[in-house]
Every structure is written in structure tokens, then in C-alpha cells.
Amino acid sequence: MRHDPVLNPLSPHAPRAASAVAAALIASITGARQAVADSDARLAIETVSNRADLVSGGDVLVRVIFPPGDAPNHRVALFVNGERFQGELHAAPDGRGSLALVTGLKVGRNTLTLTAGGEDRGEGDEGVELDVTNHPIGGPIFSGPHLHPWLCTTSDVGLGPPVDADCNAPTQYAFHYKSASTGQFVSYDRANPPAASEIATAKTDQGRTVRYIVRVEMGTLNRSIYRIAVLFDPARSWAPWAPQAGWNGKLAYLFGAGAQTQYSQSNFTTTLLIDNLSPTLAFNTPLNDNALSRGFATATATLTDEQSVTNAKLNAETLMMVKEHFIEAYGPIRYTIGEGCSGGSIQQHSIGDQYPGLIDGLLPLCSYPDMWSLVVNGHDCVALTHYFKSSSLWGNAVDRQAVLGQPSEQECPGQDGPPGFGNHWFPVSNNRCLIPPAELYDPVKNPHGARCSIKDYHVNEIGRRPQDGFAYQVFDSIGLQYGLKALEAGSITSEQFVDLNENAGGMDIDGNWQPQRTSGDVNGIANMYRSGLITYGSQLGKYPIIDARRDDDFEMHNNSEWIFTRNRILRSNGRAPNQIHWWDDVSSFAGIPASSTSLKAFNLMDEWLAAIEADRSVLPHEKKVERNRPTGAHDSCIVGGVEYAWTPGSICDKKFAYTGLIRMTAGGPATNDVLKCRLKPLRRADYKTTFTNAQWARLQQTFPQGVCDFSRPGVGQQPPIAPWLNFSAGPGGVPLGPPPKSE
Numbered sequence: 200m201r202h203d204p205v206l207n208p209l210s211p212h213a214p215r216a217a218s219a220v221a222a223a224l225i226a227s228i229t230g231a232r233q234a235v236a237d238s239d240a241r242l243a244i245e246t247v248s249n250r251a252d253l254v255s256g257g258d259v260l261v262r263v264i265f266p267p268g269d270a271p272n273h274r275v276a277l278f279v280n281g282e283r284f285q286g287e288l289h290a291a292p293d294g295r296g297s298l299a300l301v302t303g304l305k306v307g308r309n310t311l312t313l314t315a316g317g318e319d320r321g322e323g324d325e326g327v328e329l330d331v332t333n334h335p336i337g338g339p340i341f342s343g344p345h346l347h348p349w350l351c352t353t354s355d356v357g358l359g360p361p362v363d364a365d366c367n368a369p370t371q372y373a374f375h376y377k378s379a380s381t382g383q384f385v386s387y388d389r390a391n392p393p394a395a396s397e398i399a400t401a402k403t404d405q406g407r408t409v410r411y412i413v414r415v416e417m418g419t420l421n422r423s424i425y426r427i428a429v430l431f432d433p434a435r436s437w438a439p440w441a442p443q444a445g446w447n448g449k450l451a452y453l454f455g456a457g458a459q460t461q462y463s464q465s466n467f468t469t470t471l472l473i474d475n476l477s478p479t480l481a482f483n484t485p486l487n488d489n490a491l492s493r494g495f496a497t498a499t500a501t502l503t504d505e506q507s508v509t510n511a512k513l514n515a516e517t518l519m520m521v522k523e524h525f526i527e528a529y530g531p532i533r534y535t536i537g538e539g540c541s542g543g544s545i546q547q548h549s550i551g552d553q554y555p556g557l558i559d560g561l562l563p564l565c566s567y568p569d570m571w572s573l574v575v576n577g578h579d580c581v582a583l584t585h586y587f588k589s590s591s592l593w594g595n596a597v598d599r600q601a602v603l604g605q606p607s608e609q610e611c612p613g614q615d616g617p618p619g620f621g622n623h624w625f626p627v628s629n630n631r632c633l634i635p636p637a638e639l640y641d642p643v644k645n646p647h648g649a650r651c652s653i654k655d656y657h658v659n660e661i662g663r664r665p666q667d668g669f670a671y672q673v674f675d676s677i678g679l680q681y682g683l684k685a686l687e688a689g690s691i692t693s694e695q696f697v698d699l700n701e702n703a704g705g706m707d708i709d710g711n712w713q714p715q716r717t718s719g720d721v722n723g724i725a726n727m728y729r730s731g732l733i734t735y736g737s738q739l740g741k742y743p744i745i746d747a748r749r750d751d752d753f754e755m756h757n758n759s760e761w762i763f764t765r766n767r768i769l770r771s772n773g774r775a776p777n778q779i780h781w782w783d784d785v786s787s788f789a790g791i792p793a794s795s796t797s798l799k800a801f802n803l804m805d806e807w808l809a810a811i812e813a814d815r816s817v818l819p820h821e822k823k824v825e826r827n828r829p830t831g832a833h834d835s836c837i838v839g840g841v842e843y844a845w846t847p848g849s850i851c852d853k854k855f856a857y858t859g860l861i862r863m864t865a866g867g868p869a870t871n872d873v874l875k876c877r878l879k880p881l882r883r884a885d886y887k888t889t890f891t892n893a894q895w896a897r898l899q900q901t902f903p904q905g906v907c908d909f910s911r912p913g914v915g916q917q918p919p920i921a922p923w924l925n926f927s928a929g930p931g932g933v934p935l936g937p938p939p940k941s942e
Contacts, residue, residue, distance in 0.1 A: 207584060214304045216525035230412050241266045242275075244329040244941040246894065247298065248526035251329055251429065251939040256306045256336040257519055260439055260527045261329075263288060264296040278312040279303070289440040290648050292530075296727065298440040300527060304333040319751045329941040336664055338367025338421035338520070341935070342512040342927035343659030349422055350463040352501075356424055366464045370418035374433055375486065376403070377411040384486050401445070402429060403494030403910050404805075409445040413491055420524060421517045422464055428485035429496065439530040447494030449805070450525065450532050452558065453520065454539030454546045455499065456789075457506025458570065458620055460656040463633045464510040465507035467499075484507060489801065495536075498525060505542025508719020509570055510656055510800050511549035511732060512926060518557050519548060534808045539758060540564035540791055544746075545573075548739060548764060553731040555738040555922050559811075560804040563746050564797065565756040565790030568764040569734040571727070572871055573755070574653055578674040578717065579861040580611035582703045589703070592695050593732050600701065601685035604859045607753040615663065616620060624653045625710030626888050627669075632656075633930070640740060642709070652710050654723075662729040662930030669708055675875035675914075676705050676716045685865045686888055697894045701901045719875045720837040725915035726931045735918050736767030740761065743807045744778040745759045747792040749785050750855050756790030756858040758782075763871045770870055771918070776825045777931070780845070782836040782855045800903050804833055877909035877912040 210253055233599035243264040246254065265275040277284040279301055288297040301311065314326035334340045351357060351366035357478045358368040374387035374549030377399040387393070399411040414431035418423065437443050480656060485497040492765055504518040526532060537547045537558040544563030549570070551558055567573050583602065596608060603610055623631035627640050640648035647668075654661060655670040662671055686696040705717030725739040727733055746761050781800065783792035810827035811820075814892050817825065835842050836851035845851035860871065881902050883895065890898065924932030 217727050221933035222926050223592050229798040234684065234781060237776070241297075241317055241325045242325060244277075244311050244327060244940075245296075246329070247521040249519065250935075251524075252332040253334070253340055253519065253936070254331055255305065255334040255338070255340060255523060256636070257306075257333055258300060258302040258356075258527055259304065259331060259333075259523075259748040260298060260300050260504075260531075261298045261311065262298055262601055263293060265313070268293065270711040274315050276314050277301075277333070277767065278314070280305070280309055281312075283903075290454045292440060292442075300439065301331075304331065305482060306335055311941075322541050327941040328562050328684040330939050332939075335365065336420050337363065337367055338516060339927070340421075340516055340922075340928065342510075342516045343929075345422070346462055346656070346659075348462055348634060350461075350633055350635075351422075351810050352464045352466050353419060353468050354423065354453035354781055356417065358621075358650065359418065361419075366422045367419045370416060372866075373415045374431070375413045375415065377413075377488070377492075384413070384838045385400060385482070386489075389726060391420065401492045401494070402906065403430070403447050403492075405443060405447050405494060407444045407494070409443075411492070413486065415485060416528075419464075421502060421513070422519045423500045423508075424464060425498065425500040425517075425521045425524075426467070426485045426531075426600075427496065427498045427521070428487075429529065430491060437529065438454040439527060442530040443811070445494060446529065447498055448533035449495045449532070450522070450535045451487060451490040451495045451497045451801075452503070452521075452535055452537050453485065454495060454514075454537060455504030455506050456543050457504065458507055458509050458541060458542050458545075458573070459505065459507055460538075460651065460653050461507045461625070461631075461633045463507065463649075465501040465504065467501065467504070487601075489798065493805075496525070496529065498522075501544060505545060509545075509653065511546070511553055511570070512657075512660060514546045515550045515554040515557060519554070522557065522606070533812060534559040534682065536560045536562060536804055536808065538564070538802070539628070541567070541789060542570075545570050548733075548734050551744075552734045553739045553919070553922060553924070555741065559742065560796075561739075561744040562800055562804055563744065563764075564744050565751070565754075566747050566764065567760045568767060568871075569732065570653070571733055572760065572763055573620075573695055573875065574624055575674065575871075576610070576860045577624055579676070579679075580704060581621050581625065581712055582676065582705055582717075583699075583861065584611050586699065586703050592698055592699065596683075598691050598695065600691040601688070602682040602861065602864055604756055604759070604861055604864045607754060610860070623651070627652045627655060627709045632738045657732065658930070659926045660732055660757070660930055660932065661804035664708075664720065664723075671720035671726070672708055672717065673719055673723045673727050673787060673874060675704060675719030676703070676719055678876055678878045678902060678905055679716075679865050680902075680906050681861065683866045693890050693894060696888070697890070697897050697901075701897055703851040705822060719914075721875070721915055724874050724913075725917070727874060728915055728917050729920050730924060730926070730930070730932045731919035731922070733766070734767060735872075735876070736764070736769075736771035738922050739764070740768045740775060740777055741824065741843055742777060742829070743811070743824055745781065745804055746778065747781040747793050747796050748790045749783045751790040752856065752858065754770070754789075755807070757860075758855065759863075762857045762869065766868075766870045767872065776822065776828065779832045780834050782845070782851060784836070784838050784854070793837070799831075803829055807832060866907060868909055873907075873909065873913035873916060876909060877904035877911045877914055880905050 232690040248260040288299050309331045313330045351361040353361050353368035367794040376387045378385050379399040401411040402408045413428050416427040433910045487497045490497050509617045515556040544566035547561045547563050563770045628649040640650040664717045685691045704714045707713045737752045806829050811823050814823045834845035843850050919933040923935045
């Protein structure tokens with residue numbers, strides 16, 4: 200039986216009304232059980248595979264509760280839109296009521312009715328009804344209108360041509376087995392199976408020994424392609440109320456790395472994944488030996504691969520739909536572990552904070568708190584890289600590093616120069632989004648074309664400027680004093696500081712460098728915070744997180760990125776007992792820890808979630824998380840293969856460091872989440888450095904409106920209005936409200 204995912208409402212900073220909605224909402228969605236009727240109700244209908252108002256694809260797994268002694272299919276009857284349900288009611292494996300897979304739902308509102316009293320409905324019968332809202336399998340559900348244009352790629356992965364404009368195609372299944380002789384996965388031909396001795400066995404974490412044969416399902420939903428893998432005996436049947444013995448009821452969801460904004464269904468590209476056995480560049484495949492061998496099912500999708508799609512709402516929506524389909528085909532999930540590096544960590548943090556409950560335990564590797572922490576730094580890199588190349592004052596690399604905040608300059612050239620990310624996050628006319636040339640924006644030839652930039656990719660959340668329909672400008676550098684901390688530390692001269700801020704420039708609405716500072720739109724920036732695109736940390740404080748990384752202060756996956764997440768959780772919740780951080784001194788790339796460290800994190804997370812699942816107390820979920828934290832779940836560092844507790848003054852403090860990024864050296868907060876600062880007057884008394892009168896006059900001209908006052912929240916900065924926002928009605932989002940229940 201799935202553990203109760205009821206959470207406390209939002210942090211005290213949030214409105215009480217939103218908090219009440221959030222508490223009711225989160226209780227329903229975590230993995231597939233929806234609390235729907237009062238505890239003393241005699242009859243109830245619950246949707247198991249998703250919230251009743253977020254169902255997709257025309258089917259839903261439901262649980263019916265009936266009075267003791269009223270056998271299903273006799274006195275108890277289920278009706279769908281007034282018609283008697285023709286399927287069977289099957290005893291639930293957990294002993295709680297019966298399960299039924301309801302199919303044939305129409306798009307829109309459907310009514311499920313459960314009566315007790317006989318074969319036919321009568322006016323005197325006792326009964327309850329539940330409204331179920333079904334959405335198309337191609338989406339959208341809550342992410343807002345589809346992005347257009349959109350390239351279908353089903354033929355590229357072997358699914359054949361799409362059958363509709365939403366890139367749907369028939370589902371396919373393939374079998375693989377683990378070779379007993381080589382230990383590798385090999386294609387399994389059901390018509391000509393290998394000798395039994397050639398098939399390895401797997402002993403699951405429930406002690407069941409099965410043949411190591413895996414079924415991989417590949418299909419389409421939400422204009423994405425998904426893959427699901429699970430130990431599967433091809434000679435046996437499987438139903439959601441009668442799963443095969445090889446599955447332990449758990450799901451490991453693999454999030455892909457990267458940071459692209461493709462208008463495409465995309466493909467399972469070569470992307471960075473961790474298989475808990477060896478970090479490797481591998482195809483985005485669900486054939487994860489560590490998870491499968493223990494009995495876990497695994498899943499992944501192209502729209503949860505940041506190499507293709509960097510959009511938290513699409514990522515969350517796709518994950519939700521994959522999990523719904525999984526439950527309807529394979530059965531209720533006990534808990535879901537998320538895992539992924541870089542863009543895979545971004546998705547976990549963003550989904551965990553914006554759509555809590557979809558992931559029960561987070562394993563972010565080489566992590567970032569969200570996409571925008573990285574992208575805002577990239578915006579500043581565009582300005583600084585352009586400036587450093589044109590100035591004669593900055594020939595010393597150490598001076599430049601003092602402004603960048605890192606002991607290496609890879610942070611900026613890696614984002615700004617080809618083939619760096621800055622080259623395709625910002626310019627709206629580049630071809631990295633895979634928009635057909637005839638439909639791509641051109642200021643002269645096609646001014647109404649699709650715009651390829653990361654802010655335009657999030658137009659559903661951010662909103663459009665009224666004057667031209669472009670996504671609001673959400674980057675801003677007005678009042679930002681680049682290199683302020685370096686000046687205060689004496690690392691750069693007053694002339695370098697003045698010249699830098701005088702000539703850094705900024706970015707125009709089309710993502711091109713300009714000599715003026717970037718001026719952000721207040722409405723768009725407010726929507727960034729309101730919608731939760733900037734990870735706030737309120738909900739992240741309620742779920743187990745083990746953040747593992749290698750020591751890395753020489754490229755964009757630097758040590759500072761993880762501390763931003765910790766600081767946001769602390770800011771929002773006061774404490775962070777749920778987040779564990781491990782530093783590893785291995786030699787690798789992209790902040791990836793040793794494979795042994797990744798494996799240890801996976802095992803510890805499994806132990807942690809199992810203990811939470813077994814906790815039947817009435818404590819709020821976050822209290823269960825803290826109470827059931829395993830002994831090994833504490834901050835630590837690994838030096839020379841030896842683990843040390845990370846405590847003040849320990850070897851961890853001495854060996855590992857985080858130094859901040861560009862906005863920290865400009866005086867910004869340790870949460871790194873101010874998009875547009877509030878301003879204060881420029882005053883000479885605020886500086887210990889002596890400026891000449893000419894330099895001061897230049898600073899006054901550079902900052903006519905004043906300089907950043909980071910003692911106050913940023914412009915528009917606020918907690919998200921609630922988790923689980925719906926963007927169907929427009930930018931900013933509205934809370935979904937309490938989940939439907941049978942009445």
C-alpha cells in the first residue's frame with residue numbers, strides 16, 4: 200500500500216488560501232492514490248493512476264470501496280456516464296476495495312457512479328459520483344497551449360509515421376535478456392528464445408529469483424516518446440491488479456542531461472546518464488542494470504531529457520502522464536526515485552518544488568537548483584565575455600576570475616562561445632530549436648515567426664509583451680555592480696571596476712549584445728517567481744534529497760550550484776534535514792561523482808523511502824522524512840575513498856569550497872535568485888575604495904537610477920502562489936484547487 204503523501208501547506212510566506220489548496224492537492228497526486236471520500240463513507244470511488252481532473256488517454260485505474268458484505272459485481276455496480284461498466288472489478292492486492300481499469304472516456308468531463316442496491320440503477324439506491332476530466336493523450340493538461348511548430352520524430356525511433364498532429368504512434372514492445380556469459384543485455388527473440396542456461400537470473404530486493412528478461416515498452420504521449428522497462432516473463436500475463444513477481448512496486452525515473460529548447464518530439468539522443476555502475480555517455484535508455492536487477496521498473500521520455508526540452512512544466516506534465524500510463528498498465532507504484540545529472544538534476548528540483556509528489560526521492564547529480572540559475576549567469580557571461588575581449592585593462596586572468604567568481608574562466612566561455620549554451624539560449628533567430636527556416640523568426644522577413652530563445656520557450660509561464668507579442672524580457676542588469684566584491688577585496692582596481700560597469704552592456708529583446716544594460720519587464724519577472732520557474736525551496740524541503748557531486752570549481756557544473764539549493768530550502772523552511780550533500784574528490788567530468796558514490800546514494804535513498812513508506816503515523820510527510828532518515832544520510836565528503844563527516848572545521852571544509860558566481864561577486868544573495876534588484880542611491884560613503892572625481896562622475900552616469908540594494912527582495916520576488924499550477928488560462932498560472940472526490 201502506497202505511503203500517505205500528505206504534506207504541510209506552503210511556507211509561512213505564502214497566502215493561507217493557497218496553502219490550504221496545496222495541502223489538499225499534494226495529498227492526492229504522489230503516486231497514484233487520491234484520497235476521495237470521508238473516512239466513514241460506505242461507498243467511494245478513487246482514481247488511482249492520477250488526479251481525477253488530470254486523466255489522459257481515455258482510461259483511468261480506479262479503486263471502488265464498498266460496504267462489507269456487498270460483493271462487487273453483485274450488489275455493487277459501477278456506471279460510466281450512465282452506462283453500466285462492462286469490465287470486471289478485481290480485488291486490490293493491498294486488500295483495500297477493488298480495482299478496475301475504466302476505458303473509453305470521452306475528452307472532457309465524465310461521471311463515474313457507484314451504487315449499492317442491485318444490478319440496475321434505481322432512484323432509491325445508495326450511490327456516490329466522481330467527476331473525471333479526461334485530456335487527449337497528446338496533451339496539454341496543465342502546461343498551457345502547445346508550442347508551435349513541433350517536429351514529430353516517431354519514424355526516427357522505429358515507431359513509424361505519426362497518426363496525428365500530436366505525434367502519436369502505435370506502442371511497440373521489445374524484449375531483452377541479460378546474458379549469463381557476458382553480463383550484457385541482448386535482444387530476446389520470443390519466436391526463437393535462447394537456451395535457458397544463457398539467460399541470467401535476477402534476485403529482487405524482495406527475495407524473488409526470476410529470469411533476467413526485460414520488456415521495453417516504447418510509445419507516445421504529450422507529444423513525447425517514452426520508454427518503460429521492467430523484469431517481465433513473456434510467458435506470463437500482467438495486469439495492474441496482478442503484476443508479475445519480478446517487479447518490486449518501485450519506479451526509477453531517469454532524467455536526461457543537457458539544456459536545449461527544441462520544438463521537437465526529439466529522439467533518445469546520446470546524453471549523460473548514470474547507471475549506478477559506471478558513469479558513461481550512453482543512449483537515453485531504461486536498461487539500467489542496477490535498478491532492474493533489484494526489481495525496479497525504469498522509465499524515461501524525450502520530454503524529460505533536457506538535451507531536447509528545457510521546460511519545467513513540460514517536464515513535469517510528461518512525467519505525470521508517463522506515471523499515469525505506467526500505473527494503468529503495470530499497477531500502483533510504491534514510490535518513485537528520480538535520478539539524473541546536470542539537466543537531470545534541474546528537472547528533479549524544478550518538478551519537486553513546482554509539482555511535488557511526482558518524485559518521492561531525489562538523486563540530483565552535478566546539480567543546479569533550476570535552469571534559470573544557470574541561464575542568468577549565462578546572460579551576464581554574454582556581457583562580460585564581450586567586454587573582456589575588447590578591454591585592455593583585463594589581460595590578467597586572475598582579475599577576470601575575481602569578477603566571474605570562479606577560479607577558472609570556463610564558466611563563461613563554456614556558455615557564451617560556440618558551441619556553448621549562450622549561443623542558443625538567447626538569440627531568437629538561431630537554428631538550434633529545430634524550427635523550420637520558413638517558420639523561424641526574422642525581424643524583416645518573418646517578424647511573426649517562432650522565436651528560438653529560452654524565454655520565448657517559456658512564453659506560457661512568462662507571458663507576452665503587448666507591443667509585439669514577444670515573451671517578456673526576464674533578464675535584467677540595471678544597477679548591478681559587476682565585480683563589487685572583488686573591488687572590496689582589493690582584487691581589482693577602482694579603474695577596472697568603473698570601466699567594467701561603464702562598458703559591460705547588456706542584451707536586447709532578441710538576445711543580441713547591446714551597449715546598454717538589460718532592462719527586464721516587471722510583469723514577466725513577477726510571473727517567473729509566481730509560476731515557480733525560480734525554485735523557491737518550500738516544497739523541496741519535504742522530500743528526501745541526496746545531492747552527490749565531484750569537487751568541481753573549473754567549469755559550469757561548479758560547487759556553488761548545489762549550495763544555492765540548500766540556501767533556498769533554508770530560507771523557505773528554516774531547516775534542511777531532508778537534503779544531504781556528498782562531495783567526492785574523484786577525477787571525472789561535469790561534476791559526476793564516482794560510480795560507487797552514485798550506487799551508495801541510490802541504495803540509501805531506497806532505504807530511506809522504504810522507512811517512510813512503513814511509517815503509519817499521522818505525522819506530516821516532511822516530519823516522516825526527517826524521522827526516518829537513515830544513519831548514513833548526513834553531509835559528508837569522500838577523500839581518497841574515505842568518507843568524512845562534513846562538519847565545521849573538518850577536512851571537508853578545508854578541501855572543498857564554493858565561491859559563488861557573477862551575481863555573488865556583484866553583492867547578490869547566496870540564494871542566487873534575484874532577477875531584477877531593487878535600487879538604492881549611489882553613495883560614495885558605501886565604498887571603502889577611493890574614486891577620483893572623474894571616476895565617480897562616470898559611475899553616476901553608469902548608474903543614474905542607483906545601484907542594487909540586495910538587502911531587500913528583488914523586484915517581483917515572491918514565493919510561488921501555490922504548487923501544482925495550471926497554465927491553460929494564461930501566464931502566471933492558477934492553482935488547480937482541491938482534487939475532485941466522490942460525493
